[in-house]
Amino acid sequence: MRSESPLSTNSQEHNRLRKALRESELLRELSELLASSLDPTRILQVLVRRATEVCDVSRCAVWLLDDTCTQFLPSAYHMSTQNLKSKVFQAADRVWHHSSIAFNNPVIQQLLQAQGLLSLKDLSAEVTLLPLAEKFFVRSILLVALIREDRPVGMMSLDNPGKCTEFTDDQLQLARAIGQQAAVAIDNARLYQEAQIERRRAERLIERAQSIYQVAMTVNSSDKLSEVLDIAAEHLARGLHTDQAAIALIEADQLKLVNQHMLPLASSTPSSKLTAFSNCCQTIKQQTPMFIYHEQLTHEELSWFNYLGMGNILIIPLLVGGTHYQTSQELEQQPCPKKHCVGFAFVDYHHHSKPPSSGYIAFAQDIAAHCALAIEKAYHLAEAQRAEALANERANTLNAVFNAMTEGLIVCDAQGKVMLSNENAAYFLGLKHKSKKQLATYLQHHPLHTLAGQPLAPEQFPLTRALRGERIRGERYLDKAGDGSEQAIEVNIEPLLDNEQKKIGIVSAFRDITEQVRVERRIRRALDTMLHAAEAVSGVTNIKEILYRVLAMTLTALNCERGVVQIYQDEQQSFLPLLSIGFTEDEVKVWLSEQANWFAPDGNQSPGLHEQLKEGHATLINEEQLDKHSTLVKHTLVLATPITHNKHLLGMMLLDRSTHYKTPAHQTPRATRPLPVLEFNAWDMAVIEGIAQFAGLAIEQTHWQQEAEIARINEATMRESNELKDEFLAITAHEFRTPLTIILAHSQMMSRLLGRAVEVAPELKERLNESISYIEEQTRQLTNIVNTFLEVTRLNRGQIELNPEEIDMAELIKELVLNHSATSTIHEISYTIKKAHRAYIVKGIAHAYSKFLLICCRMRSNIVHRVALLRLRWHNAALIINTPQLRLRSLITVLEFLCRHNNIFLSVFIVPLISAIARLVESALASM
Missing domain, CATH: 3.30.450.20 (PAS domain)
Known part of the structure; x- marks a missing residue:
């Protein structure tokens, strides 16, 4: 057992070393792979694939933080094993690409607080991420924060779909190491991508700047406006990455296409009235470019842009006036002058449905500004050329005027x-x-x-x-x-x-002024001649003597030797010779007989000359008016001038400047050539016309003096006759007054005796009284007439004089009607005075006007038995006296007397006239 324990320890240690070497190798390989490319997509794909292998998981996903740093968006996804069903996996994969995790999610905040590494045994326990766990079958998950220089750039998630996993420390360390390398690689890729974007943006800006510079250089060149706009449209289409651009100018409220770059040509241009293009008018009002979709175009715009072959359109107004760019501070200090539109630039976005960005719009505005500048420059240049041409024309005109x-x-x-x-x-x-x-x-x-x-x-x-x-x-x-x-x-x-x-x-x-000075001298000499002529005829009343002096003065003034004056006879319409100078008695008869063939009214040689003379115009007679077979010299000149006054022909002066009277039939070989004859000129004709008019005036004044003398004699005769008439009237009046006085006295005595007589029958007594009163009245009237004759005689002799005074006729008529309205028992006398703008004032003698009106009123009963209307008029103002009478068929008599202002002879002549008229009317009515 003791012998196996060291072996087991060595084996474990060996396995750890091998595992560490393998992980180190994987990390190094991952690091090389991440460093081998700057493409974010490739980096993320390598990252998720290698992360699943290194960390020994089935699924790896990368979430990147968006630009606003508000949420994590899915960027890369990898599954190493297909434990799930294919349909479920595909559905989860589609949902994952459209999912997101908020940056302020508590789990994300917990991840950042846990130093970028968080392992969750059961994601479904997190309420905020429960939908994500259910959709993607997530149980246990390892979250790794991708942090670059304390700045989160994304998040990586590792899990085994549908399984609960206990992540080891080795997995945690590997995930942390992979996350650190991934954060560096992603951040580098982003920086590289941003650098690429900036480089492309800089290239676009350089390209735009070059385009703007090229357009500006073209604008500043001497090229034609159409060529400048061609280049501008080409750069505009290239800079906006389109194939179609057009520029149109506004002329007389019409769009005139001056350029079309890469546009199809059409045979006829549709109507392009600016007011019908509502979108163009809107861009003018807003003074900014506008992107218009094809569906937003009006009917007129659609027709016009279809002609240009355009779909979606960017409309850029070409504005002049003001400045193109101004800061906010400059706008506050100085307002921008108002701009006006001179045209439009149209850019076609037929294959693009997205409006251009602000950078493209700014570029289009720059090109449009240069186009507007070119248009304005062309306009000013054309104006300058027109002004120059006009100035040259005016200068040439002034030069021609000065030289002319x-x-x-x-x-x-x-x-x-x-x-x-x-x-x-x-x-x-x-x-x-x-x-x-x-x-x-x-x-x-x-x-x-x-x-x-x-x-x-x-x-x-x-x-x-x-x-x-x-x-x-x-x-x-x-x-x-x-x-x-x-x-x-x-x-x-x-x-x-x-x-x-x-x-x-x-x-x-x-x-x-040489000719003017000569004319002034001639006029001065002519005036002197007139003055001398006036002095010559002053005090002369004999017409023949006057004409002789005038003819002599005329011959001297015109340097002429011979002349004749003839008097015109109206009844015979012919000229009678009166006097001549420079001719003998025999010569003048022969000369006048030869001249008679052209100035006679019925002469055949000079038709119309007689009428011209009667109009008062001087006439020069030369060989054109002579007979072809005339024996007069070729240069015979006769100046005929009529003597007229107020277009009335009185006579004629004839002047002859010929040096010889007759041309000899045969000239000797040694005969000398005669001197040239000085012909009459227009100035001579003007001078002699003036002298002739002066002579006519002198003759007319002589006639006036003679008529005045006759008038004075007639006036003296008439005055003597008037004195005899006045004396006769005075004697007659005195002779008439004596028997009239006796008749009046006897009539009065008979009236008294008849009144005392008792034995006379009443009827006879009444008839006798009526006859006696009639005789008495007629006697008084005859006495008044005789007294009037005496007053006229005394007035003519100056023994009495009339002192007229202003009389108000309205008041006089009122007084007359008031005093005599009761004298008639069967008639009524009334008056009507119309208002006028002037008072009824006359100047005369009051008792004469009273007597005149009284006689007029008395005549009513003796003249008419209807209505007698007396109307007196002063300056269009009327005074009317109505006297109603008995009707007698259709007899209407109206007496109208027009009394003029300041008529002082009314009392002398009108009153006796009215009395005489009254007596005549009475006699006529009595006979009826």
């Missing part, structure tokens, strides 16, 4: 050096185009003169004075050429100011 101007434009600096000039400047100052001549140099070689011919000193030249600050407007001077010709020039100068309103030079405009 008749004025010479010269720009000088403050020192008098010519900086700019147009082509016409050479005509005034001898400057070539773009010449830089000094002003002093020009003045030294070109002496100038005033309009009076006096030399002009250089310091008095307008440009020199303008450089000193003097204002120059309309300055004139003479420039004499070497050949003796003169040129009158007018210059206007304005200062040239800089941005600070400081004078840096002058701008001068030169204008040729």
Whole structure:
């Protein structure tokens, strides 16, 4: 027995050594396997397989802690024996891949507190892990925490499914050692995986940065916008790992496709109105990219994107304005300017249903920002090119305008050096185009003169004075050429100011006024001629003498030798010769007979000339108006000017400038050539027209003076006749008053005697009284007429005068109706005064108006038996007096007297007229 005990001990020791060597070999092999790969999946598969072998268990599982450190997720699983049924094992395996253990589970916390190693004899005793024990047939289990640098990375579980197992210390030590190596390997694999992810991310970022850089370089190049957008779309599709990308611009509320990268072409583009694309409008409002699924597209968007061959779409707005990136602090300090959309970038995710990540979106925004910058740059470049073209066009236009101007434009600096000039400047100052001549140099070689011919000193030249600050407007001077010709020039100068309103030079405009000066001189001479003509005819009342002086003045002014004046006769419509200068008596008859064939109204040689003369226009007669067989010289010139006043033809002046009257039939060989004939020009015609109009005015004034003299004689005759008439009226009135007074006295005496007579029958007495009253009334009326004639006579002689006063006609009518309304027992007198914006005020004599109205009221009973309406009007205002009478068929008489304001002769003429009308009407009614 003693001999066997050492052997048994040695055998056990040998077995332990062999077991330790084997375990060491397994651990070393496991360590090599774990270190040979950095793939987490392979590491976990090796770990669970070797752990079951080393620890002598049937099942090993590895649970890794998720990124949030809230739960353990199953990662690797291995079964060394298939003690369970196949279906049960497969079901448990599917459930295990979808299970998890919370990190805050009490068992997990107990494992961490037990230094990462926990052996449970019966897992079903743990309430929190009971479902796991039942599903996976777990009884006894060994849990090993995978801890790396005091940081849990996972958990490993060892068990024999469906069996209760007592784990030995060796198994515990092996499991701990395997767990430590597994934690290191898993952590290294994770670090390697993260490094790989970061490397791939860095590669993507570098690729994106290169794409953005390439797009930015293309944007900053001089390539066309379409080429820039082609490159941008290509990099956008490559950077987002898609095959399709398109860029569209917004033009007039329409989407215009300017690029399509890897897109199918179609023959016709569907409608692309922006307002119909609701998703695009939403991206503009949000100013952020938007991922749209194919099912979310509207009908219009679906049609358009089907044309592009796109499914799920990432819409990136191309925004300009503001800044692309701003920190929160910058946003608080300075608000971002509002952006506006100029287009869209569309990226197709036809084979992807998952939206792109934020990194891809940021890359797409960067590309979109550069595209928007390229679009804005192209817009600004196009605007600049248009502005440049417009500026060049305007510059060319101004240059053409400057060169087309008749004025010479010269720009000088403050020192008098010519900086700019147009082509016409050479005509005034001898400057070539773009010449830089000094002003002093020009003045030294070109002496100038005033309009009076006096030399002009250089310091008095307008440009020199303008450089000193003097204002120059309309300055004139003479420039004499070497050949003796003169040129009158007018210059206007304005200062040239800089941005600070400081004078840096002058701008001068030169204008040729030579013809204007000549015209002014001619006008001055013409005015002098008119003045001399006026002086010549002043005080002359004889028409023939006036026309003679005018003709002589005209011949002198126009440098002419011969002339004729004819008087126009309206009845015969012909001209009658009145006088001539430069002709003998025989010559003028022959000359007028030869000229009669063109200025006669029925002449065949010059139709229309007579009408032109009657219109008052001067006419130049030359060989075009002459007969082909006329014997007049070829250059015979006759200037015919009508003498008119207020378009009324009074006569005609004929001037002849020909040097010879007749052309000889045969010229001798040695005959000298006559001097050229000076023809009449337009200026001569204008001057003679003015003289002829002046002559017509003088003739008309002479006629007026004669008519005025006749009128004065007639006025004196009429005045004498009026005096005789007044004297006759006065005598007649005195003669009438005596018998009228006697008749009135006898009628009154007869009335008294008849009243005292008793033996006269009453009927006869009544008839006699009526006749006597009628005779008395008529006598008084005749007496009033005689008195009126006497007043008129005295008024005409100035023995009395009327003093009119303002009369209120409304008050006068009221008083009249009130006083005489009771005089008639069968009639009623009333008045109606209409309101007016002006008072019924007239100026005259009150008793005359009263008498006038009274006579009108009395006439009612003698004229009508219906309604007599008296209407008086003052400035569209009416006063109406209604006098109702008895009806008599359809007889209606309306007397309307229009009394004008300030009519002071109403009492003299209207009252007798009304009385006479009353008597005539009474007589007419009596005869009826």
